[in-house]
Every structure is written in structure tokens, then in C-alpha cells.
Amino acid sequence: MKTIQKYLALQILILMAGSANAQVYTTPNMFFEDWYMLNPSAITMYGDMSVMASSSISTSGIEGAPFAYYLHFRSAIMDNMGGGLRLNRDVRGNFRSTSFTGSYAYHVKIASEHHLNFGLSLGLNTQNFDVVHVDVLHSEDPLLQNGDYRKNTIMDEVGIHYKWKELEAGAVGSYLFQSYNHIMTYAAYTYAIPGVDKLYLKPNVLYQYLPEYVNQLHAALKIEYNMFWAAYSYVTNKDMMIAVGVSYQNFDIGCAYKFSHAEMSRIASFSNQVYLRYNFRRDPGKSQQAPVPWE
Numbered sequence: 001m002k003t004i005q006k007y008l009a010l011q012i013l014i015l016m017a018g019s020a021n022a023q024v025y026t027t028p029n030m031f032f033e034d035w036y037m038l039n040p041s042a043i044t045m046y047g048d049m050s051v052m053a054s055s056s057i058s059t060s061g062i063e064g065a066p067f068a069y070y071l072h073f074r075s076a077i078m079d080n081m082g083g084g085l086r087l088n089r090d091v092r093g094n095f096r097s098t099s100f101t102g103s104y105a106y107h108v109k110i111a112s113e114h115h116l117n118f119g120l121s122l123g124l125n126t127q128n129f130d131v132v133h134v135d136v137l138h139s140e141d142p143l144l145q146n147g148d149y150r151k152n153t154i155m156d157e158v159g160i161h162y163k164w165k166e167l168e169a170g171a172v173g174s175y176l177f178q179s180y181n182h183i184m185t186y187a188a189y190t191y192a193i194p195g196v197d198k199l200y201l202k203p204n205v206l207y208q209y210l211p212e213y214v215n216q217l218h219a220a221l222k223i224e225y226n227m228f229w230a231a232y233s234y235v236t237n238k239d240m241m242i243a244v245g246v247s248y249q250n251f252d253i254g255c256a257y258k259f260s261h262a263e264m265s266r267i268a269s270f271s272n273q274v275y276l277r278y279n280f281r282r283d284p285g286k287s288q289q290a291p292v293p294w295e
Helices: 002-019 040-045 142-146
Strands: 050-058 067-078 081-092 095-109 114-129 150-164 167-174 182-189 199-209 216-225 228-235 239-248 251-260 270-279
Touching: 040 067, 040 081, 040 095, 040 114, 040 150, 040 167, 095 150
Parallel strands: none
Antiparallel strands: 050 067, 050 270, 067 081, 081 095, 095 114, 114 150, 150 167, 167 182, 182 199, 199 216, 216 228, 228 239, 239 251, 251 270
16 A cells, blocks of 8 residues: 555656746745845845855655755955855755856945845756656556656846845845746844844844745844854744854854644654855954945
């Protein structure tokens, strides 16, 4: 009976892979730590050059549990321009997605304290379904032997990021040229606690318009003191996350623990994400992001 169930599940997955538009989304738990994870236009909000490696692993204990990893590089090119590269890999059992994108951002100063940043990313997304190691009832099925389970899709992102004093907001659309329209909007604010040096509250929200699923709202609160920080977030799909991090000299390290109370939580109840970022031009001993060139 279990073998038959696996076979039926495989058929469903193949049909989904054949009809899908070749997009897999894994929103990083700690996206607020570097807006370039979501938006190419955010590159010019940072005055340094950095490289970041991140991984997200499900600790559900089941074979083939999802995991993802990212490698991001961004740098200021001139006072008003920046560029970046992103490599993302997402594995969900036998379904795998790999994307590579290059990004360009341009900054425009509207007034003394108002800044607009525009960004564009282009790249390639490759998805494939591995049937070699799948335990099925009839491995000689023509659907398995002759099917093509690899699909390449040109990726595009268009984004805008706005900053006014301690307020930041942005929007980004993916696959707009294909009229697929995965839209994300977000906002964040930094509030300095009066009377306590280097203590900040940083609330932020992220809204995602997902064509295939119910739209999602992420709400998070980050508390930062000197070189340490902690955060809590809640997502409307009943995911919750706690995270901690530290900045030391040129290094940033963060770790997040996400758990769910959704219907599928018994199968995949929680996951971990860690990231390590190195900032090439940060002053030793300075936490926080480097000042942007125009400030």
C-alpha cells in the first residue's frame, strides 16, 4: 500500500512539475538582515562590499526533508551605483531548483533626507525532478522513462527601495516579463531607545503576493544592543521564528529557529537557518551596516 501511495504521489509531482511556471520560493527567515536577499535595489543602501553564505535546513527527521542554501555578493560600484550576484539552491526531496542572478542598482537623491534606489536582476532558474532514486511500483513506466523533468526559466526582478531618516520601504516584483507577478512589499523602522546608548528597536513587515498560494504577511521585531541582536517574527501561515545574531569586526553571524503550527506541522514542524557575512570595508569593531556614500 505504501508503495502504491509513493507511485501516486510521484505522478502528482510530475504533473505539477510539468505544469508549473518553474518557480520555487524559499523566503529567508532573516531577510531583514540584508534587504538584497529580496530586492536588488537595496544594494546601494549599503556602503560596503560583502559576501554572505546562508543555509536553511528542515529538522523534521524525515528522509528527503527540504533544505536550501544561498551565496550572495554585493558591492558599491560608485557613489550612486552598485552590483551583486546571487546563487540559490533549493532541494525538496527529489525536486530541485537552482538559480543564478546578477543585479544592478542605481541611487537617486530626491532631497536632503529622501533617497530612492532602483534595481534590476536577470538570471536563470533551473528546476528538475530526479526519478532515478525514487521508489515506485513500476519503474519501467513510460512516463518515468521518457519524461523530461528539467525546465529552464529566465529570471527577472524589478525593485525599488526608499529611505527617509530611520524609515525604509521597498517593493520588488519577480517574473514580471513573464506576467507571473510574485510581488513583495516591505517596510522597516529603526527606533533609538532614549537614554540608552546603542539600543534600538527595529520593527518590520513583509507582504507577499503569491499567485499559487494564500498571500502571506510577515511581522517581525528586532532588538539590537551594541554588537548583539535578537528577533521574533510571525507569519500568517502560522509560522513563527526566533533569531539571534552578533557583529564582530568585519563579521556578522546569525541563527534562526522557525517552528510552525500549521496543518502540516506534524510532518515539518521546524527548521534552522544560519548565515555568515563578511564585510570587506567595515571599520574594525563597528556593528551595524556601513554608512551609505551619500550620508
